Amino acid sequence: MDDALFKAVEPGAPATGGRDLADLEAEAARALLHSREARDDLQAEMIGLYSTYAAAWRYGQERLAETPLASERRATRAELKQLRGLTERAAQAAIRQAYARQFGLGKRAGWNWRDTDAAEDKFLLRLRREEYVFVRRFLDDIEGGRVGMPIEQRAALYGNAGDEAFWWGFLYADQSSDRYLRWVVGEAEHCSDCRYLAGDLPPDDLAKYTNPNTVPLGGRWGVGVYSAQELALLGVVPQSGKLRCTTNCRCHLERATRPAGKPQARLQRTPFRSLEPKRVQPRYEQRRRRYDIRRVKRDTSLAKGLTDADVEAEAEADLLAVIVADLVELAEQAGAVDPPDPTH
Ligand SMILES: [Zn+2]
Numbered sequence: 001m002d003d004a005l006f007k008a009v010e011p012g013a014p015a016t017g018g019r020d021l022a023d024l025e026a027e028a029a030r031a032l033l034h035s036r037e038a039r040d041d042l043q044a045e046m047i048g049l050y051s052t053y054a055a056a057w058r059y060g061q062e063r064l065a066e067t068p069l070a071s072e073r074r075a076t077r078a079e080l081k082q083l084r085g086l087t088e089r090a091a092q093a094a095i096r097q098a099y100a101r102q103f104g105l106g107k108r109a110g111w112n113w114r115d116t117d118a119a120e121d122k123f124l125l126r127l128r129r130e131e132y133v134f135v136r137r138f139l140d141d142i143e144g145g146r147v148g149m150p151i152e153q154r155a156a157l158y159g160n161a162g163d164e165a166f167w168w169g170f171l172y173a174d175q176s177s178d179r180y181l182r183w184v185v186g187e188a189e190h191c192s193d194c195r196y197l198a199g200d201l202p203p204d205d206l207a208k209y210t211n212p213n214t215v216p217l218g219g220r221w222g223v224g225v226y227s228a229q230e231l232a233l234l235g236v237v238p239q240s241g242k243l244r245c246t247t248n249c250r251c252h253l254e255r256a257t258r259p260a261g262k263p264q265a266r267l268q269r270t271p272f273r274s275l276e277p278k279r280v281q282p283r284y285e286q287r288r289r290r291y292d293i294r295r296v297k298r299d300t301s302l303a304k305g306l307t308d309a310d311v312e313a314e315a316e317a318d319l320l321a322v323i324v325a326d327l328v329e330l331a332e333q334a335g336a337v338d339p340p341d342p343t344h
């Protein structure tokens with residue numbers, strides 16, 4: 001058979017390294033296990049880094065309180081500043097490694113054995129840069145005494161963040177137009193967004209929210225199944241920052257077949273929006289926006305009278321647009337441009 005007639009990612013195809021179905025499934029299971037290890041590693045690194053910095057900051061403050069000497073105070077402040085810089089860089093390196101590893105494992109779980117290409121590297125860069133902002137916020141909160149829970153606990157939550165990269169990798173692994181995935185909610189958490197996506201949110205609960213999405217409850221077939229391209233357009237995977245539960249999310253994606261019958265709605269071509277959007281402190285939102293936001297028009301002349309919430313919503317929409325543009329670009333590069341839906 002001519003290679004061009006192969007689906008890009010199916011047993012025996014070049015992207016799988018020629019592996020057969022049994023091999024691909026066994027390796028996908030191993031990738032999932034290794035993803036758990038990668039999460040544990042990132043958690044341990046984050047806990048170590050933040051706890052160490054918190055202790056150093058505490059001692060530094062005690063020393064400052066005890067020393068009236070200006071030269072000693074200056075030296076203490078300089079040491080703290082240097083330590084903060086080192087901590088930040090170490091946390092960024094841990095995130096960079098974890099995200100790359102998780103993304104690769106996610107691709108493997110999706111049967112794609114190819115190393116990341118340039119577009120995927122670029123996507124990973126944006127994903128981790130968003131996470132870097134949270135590193136700064138955590139360090140700021142440590143210095144301001146605003147951590148709000150045991151450091152270890154919050155650091156562990158940050159360590160979960162790499163899981164998102166695994167699911168992005170899984171989604172990117174195969175953007176064929178006939179690939180379908182089911183959003184399955186975890187047993188441990190029940191946030192409205194995840195239950196909505198899985199089709200598991202009772203209508204009474206849904207009625208409490210102003211739903212900013214046109215994609216219906218449980219997707220176009222109502223059963224929590226989406227085409228891979230559709231999820232890419234929605235720009236959402238388990239553990240996504242945009243979900244209400246964020247890194248507490250315990251959902252996963254599973255391979256599925258296209259549900260029978262006609263879809264109940266048209267494709268939503270804009271990113272999924274949380275039913276209960278989180279407020280992001282404008283200070284950090286601005287830092288997020290400062291990062292390279294290519295292909296997204298930035299309105300620098302926001303009209304007076306807009307509330308903080310409006311500005312934040314706009315900033316969030318910008319970031320989402322970048323991610324969607326990336327996903328569409330990836331799909332196009334893979335030769336899997338979304339064909340017209342035959343049912344419309
Ligand atoms: Zn959730």
Ligand SMILES: [Zn+2]
Nearest residue numbers: 194249250251
């Ligand atoms: Zn979830």
